[in-house]
Amino acid sequence: MDTNLPKSSHPRLVIIGCGFAGLRLAKALKHDPVQVVVIDRNNYHNFQPLLYQVATGALEADSIAYPIRKIFAGQKNFFYRMADVQRVDTAANTVHTNIGDIHYDYLVLATGSLTNFFGIESIEKNAMQIKSIPNALNLRSYIFQNFEKALLTEDPVQRQALMNIVVVGGGPTGVEISGSLAEMRKHVLPKDYPELDLQQMQIYIVEAGAELLGPMSPQSQRDAFEYLKELGVNIRLNTSIKRYEDCKAYYSETEFIPTENLIWAAGVNGAAVPGLPDAVVARNKRITVNRWNQVEGFTNVFAIGDVANMVTEDMPKGLPMLAPVAIQQADHLAENFRRLAKGQTPVDFKYHNKGVMAIVARNKAVVDLPKGHFRGFLGWLTWLFVHLMTLVGFRNKVVALTDWAFSYFSSDQALRLIIRPFSRRDVKDDKGKKTAEHQASTPQYNPTPPAIQTPAA
Template identity: 50%
Template sequence: MTPNIPDTPQKRIVIIGAGFGGLALAQKLARHDVQIVLIDKNNYHQFQPLFYQVAMAGLEPSSISFPLRKIFQRKKNVHIRITEVTKVNPEKNSIDTALGEITYDYLVLAMGAGTNFFGMKNMIENAIPMKSVSEAIYLRNRVLQNFEDALTAEDAETREGLMNMVVVGGGPTGVEVSGTLAEMKKVILPKDYPEMDFNMMKIYLFESSAEVLEVMSEEASSKGKEYLERLGVIVKTGVRITDFDGKYAYTSTGEQIRTNNVVWAAGIKGNSIEGFAPEIYGRGSRIKVNQFNQVDGYENIFAVGDIALMSGDPKFPNGHPQMAQPAIQQGKLLAKNFLKIMRKEDLKPFEYKDLGSMATVGRNLAVVDLPFWKFQGAFAWYVWMFVHLMSILGIKNKVMVFINWLWSYITYDQSLRLIIRPKTKTGS
């Protein structure tokens, strides 16, 4: 196979990954006289902050996914290849992919981050991660199938294991999943399964540090916990899940919880790639970069977003938060710096502008930390919805998400609780 990319006089910039950072960079550069090769394993951009809403049957997967080719339909200088990159060859200025070798003038690593199970073998095999649309769909299928199975379970212990949910990680994702599960238990599931007693169902949220939403303000953290407990979530802070064998979750305090379901939202690590010395990688498998996002030791290789560890900022000695905004800002600045490189001008160093953070717990319950204002409750929930709605790519997607949210708000219900599995081939 061959990547079939035309040779032109333009400088070729290869971008690996079409997440927030890679996409922002490609969109900015596409307006200029350069050749862009955008590589991703999927043919769509995924809006990660709303994965949990797909997992909890609040949104269709298509509402938070956007086809890459549609974004660049009119950009003849952008070449999209859906493949996996297996190795970087810095000495040859090339990368190895499943389609063949691709050369570059400049390479940008924007592969993002994956789930970090911290080497826990049982957790890798049995827990449910949520770092992609496909994993979110798997979680939705799993949760809905559990309730179907619980209906016909022969004994109370089996039913308890199917219904109980343990969420590990008290960051925004863990809080949002727990809150949504609690609302489903309270409002939606009793209507779908009137024969079942949902007082049996327990939802646990475990956070190893002293508080949930530790990355946010004290007000957000305390309110977040208060909202979760108001919804009926059993919040355990300062406690770790140490093991999960598929039937029992074991805690650092010696507790044993009967559950078939552990949702892992406890940690992420950079998606590493072959071809670099181990010294290139820092904390969390992130690639060390300077203030211009250049990978340590390389002039024409860059990294942006979750994968990039820029430790020069005194406000963020352990690197910038692994969220959308740092990735987008780095992508946009790197696009400008590429033009400066070609004009032989001095590069502009990256300076993160913290626009704030937010998390939603449930209906009319959210927390928002802005640089100049911190607030919680119903107004925060409306702000959260507006910001996320405006951030989604595509007018149609915005409209579909808005309609789904509006319908859910008016009816306290949603019609997306579908168990959809890929068909497996059977022998003739």
């Protein structure tokens, strides 16, 4: 029991997950009379908003990751265990993991989110995703491997499928990676593959809704659309990918886009932990909490960040799954723990929207603030500054800034490395389990790309 954790006279608070929420909460409790135990399957904190830059070679993986033990070096009330959580036993106040059982007095679920494939099995088995550093590295290797294959094939149909890239999902991740790929096509790939006619390479962004960047303002939606259009990205609105098999991304029963590179960025579910009652797990796998981030029906179990489903009058579908929400909830819960320790009543959480932003390409970004909107170079600088300041670790900040400066002034990306060759038979889901082997075949090809669509008024 307790995997060699020391006994303490203070209550033990176990945090599952060291993303934005778990990291912030553990740091906020540094000087409190509580034993903080963090459980995570990775020994590093991953800065997810920049994963797409790892996937496209703009940043190296170690510039957006930081060792958990190094982050908390010197925090005497902190303990970390690298483990996979199997389930929680709320009756026994125990977390069951692959390394043993850990007892808790308070439990905080900060497990984040998983990719939502909406039950489409062919996409879950065959599409690429960007939810982790291994995902991003696999995607980077896979794209460049396919260009190497395109050089070797004499079949123009197969070559086209190897070069085409389809991004599914018009949210910030989809928009950002589409713009990054378009810049790569313009500035990077012609240097590496002069033998290929890169004008044939098609980049598609497919969105089921009527606009890109659905949660953002209409101005940002229109600006993002125009930016991607200028970059030559094929935009398909009001379109859903029904299935993906044999190198064909079907958007109807018979119509498809030929591609070996389908990137799924269309949605996420909460990463609910097994063992909780079904009644507290919503349809999107988020855990229902009250205004104290307390899981319904429990006094010592809490959830924060993406996995927490906090419904308010302003947001009947729950607070957005964004890093600022996770950080604010962590700070608020730390303060409520102090109030509980003093026998005081916790206070309700109120989300303060400080703004949202998305970058499309160099000098092209959109920023929505509570009292205004701006775009272009100023938006791009704002995005760079906010993300640079949010990165964990001084070294990571310096490395990211250096890489960005190099890319900006040279119009190049130095990290075009296939360090570990990747095959679809190696695809693993968010839980680390292998999925079925991808079955590829030569697709048919319609050389006329779908037309760019105008967003809804």
